[in-house]
Each structure stands twice: as structure tokens, then as C-alpha cells.
Amino acid sequence: MLIDQQMTDNRQNSSKIFRSEVKFIAGAAKISQLPKIFLPQVAFVGKxxxxxxxxxxxVCNRKSLARISNTPGRTRQINFFNLANKLILTDLPGYGFAKVSAKEQQEWEKLIIYYLQNSHSLELVNILIDARRGIKENDLTIINMLSEFNKKIQIVFTKSDKIKINEKFLEENKKSLATLGYSCNVIITSSKSGLGAKELQISMAKSIGKK
Known part of the structure; x- marks a missing residue:
């Protein structure tokens, strides 16, 4: 009964948060530009x-909150969004993009690592992985780093509408992570169909009130 009530509360909280106003509050391209955040934070990171x-x-029920582009590497700073004055969503630059200079790539990595390690109100990191590609070496590097930082992670498979996804796919990936010593929640999503969006909202809403 208590678990059922908690699930209901999480669902209601998520509905309120993601129906409310979303405000862009800051963009940081350098460590010195990172804002002081006291609300719980949930980060999105991926290739x-x-x-x-x-x-x-x-997830935020918006059409152009985060810029969409077919050009990899479009997000070149950490963007911070305030959701209903309850939660901060952070959008991190993508990793593994080879068409930027080595210096720029190093600056991104330095910024991302500093943020992930030193953001004390960071409650959850969503690691996005293309379902067609599976978990790659640079994904494991991020997972391992976050484990060392004692950050809670969640694996989020994207673009599931482009391949056949079933329970076997989910279990195989959970097993692969467990074999490497990682135990975390896994969500399968599709931006096109909306699959997994509600589950992702609920997982983010759980971050509120932990401090």
C-alpha cells in the first residue's frame, strides 16, 4: 500500500513539474561560468x-527548449533549465565528436568532468545511448567515471523506434552492465513515439526532496 501511494505521488509530482513553465537560466562554456545551484539537478549526457x-x-513537453540539429556537436556548453522551481535539468555537450579541434574537445571534457564531480545537488545522471549502436567504450568511460564520483546513473536508450526492441534487448543490456559491476535503472525511449517519456519524468521527479 505504501509503495503504491509513493508511486502515485511520484506520478503526480512529475505531471505537475513537466506541465509547468520551463526557464533557461544559464549556459556555461567555462568552469568559471557555472552557476551556483541549490535545487536538485538531473543531467542528460551522451554521445x-x-x-x-x-x-x-x-520530456519537457516543449518543441524547441533544447536546439535540435542534424549536426553533431551543436550543444557546446552546459545549459541549465529550471523546471517549476523544483528541479534543474542540465543539458551537457555531447562526447565523442571528432569534427571539433582537439583543444575544444579537451575543454568540453574538462568542463563536463568538473561539473559532474563537483555539483553536490546532482541527484541523477541520464546517460543516453543510441539503441542501434549499443553501449560503446566511451559510454563505459562515462559510466565508470560517474561510479567513481558516487553519482546515481540511469541508462536511457534513444531512437528505439528505428530498431526492434523487446524484453530480451532490455535484459541483455542489464546483464552486460551487471557483468561489468554496474547496477542501474534502464529506460527505453523514442522521441518520435513518446515511448519512455513518462517513465523518465517520474524518475526525475523522484530527485526532488532528497536533500
């Missing part, structure tokens, strides 16, 4: 062109 912007727009 370039993983569908991060499309998924953020779907």
Missing part, C-alpha cells in the same frame, strides 16, 4: 547526435 535535444524537448 553527439544521440538524440539528446529531441528527448529533452519530449
Amino acid at each position: 553527439s547526435n544521440v538524440g539528446k535535444s529531441s528527448l529533452i524537448n519530449k
Whole structure:
């Protein structure tokens, strides 16, 4: 009964948050530009062109909150969004994009690592992975780093509408993560159909009130 009530509360909280106004509050291209945040934060990170912007727009019920582009590497700073004065959503630059200079890539990595390690109100990191590609080496690097930082992670498979997804796919990926010593929630999503958007909203809403 208590678990059922908690699930109902989480669903209601998520509905309120993601129906409310969403405000862009800051963009940080350098460590010195990172804002002081006291509300709970949920971050979105993934390889370039993983569908991060499309998924953020779907989750927030907006069409152009996060810029959508077919050009990998479009997000070149950490963008912070305030959701109903309850939660901060952070959109991080994509990793693994080879068409920027080595210096720029290093600056991105430095910024991302500093943010992930030092944001004390960061309650959840959604690691986005293209379902067609599966978990790659650079994804594992991020997962391992976040584990060392003691950050809670959630694997979010994107673009599931482009391949056949079933329970076997989900279990195989959970097993692969468990074999590597990682135990975390896995969500399958599609920005096109909306699959997994509500589940993602609920998982984010759970971050509120933890501090």
C-alpha cells in the first residue's frame, strides 16, 4: 500500500513539474561560468547526435527548449533549465565528436568532468545511448567515471523506434552492465513515439526532496 501511494505521488509530482513553465537560466562554456545551484539537478549526457535535444524537448513537453540539429556537436556548453522551481535539468555537450579541434574537445571534457564531480545537488545522471549502436567504450568511460564520483546513473536508450526492441534487448543490456559491476535503472525511449517519456519524468521527479 505504501509503495503504491509513493508511486502515485511520484506520478503526480512529475505531471505537475513537466506541465509547468520551463526557464533557461544559464549556459556555461567555462568552469568559471557555472552557476551556483541549490535545487536538485538531473543531467542528460551522451554521445553527439544521440538524440539528446529531441528527448529533452519530449520530456519537457516543449518543441524547441533544447536546439535540435542534424549536426553533431551543436550543444557546446552546459545549459541549465529550471523546471517549476523544483528541479534543474542540465543539458551537457555531447562526447565523442571528432569534427571539433582537439583543444575544444579537451575543454568540453574538462568542463563536463568538473561539473559532474563537483555539483553536490546532482541527484541523477541520464546517460543516453543510441539503441542501434549499443553501449560503446566511451559510454563505459562515462559510466565508470560517474561510479567513481558516487553519482546515481540511469541508462536511457534513444531512437528505439528505428530498431526492434523487446524484453530480451532490455535484459541483455542489464546483464552486460551487471557483468561489468554496474547496477542501474534502464529506460527505453523514442522521441518520435513518446515511448519512455513518462517513465523518465517520474524518475526525475523522484530527485526532488532528497536533500
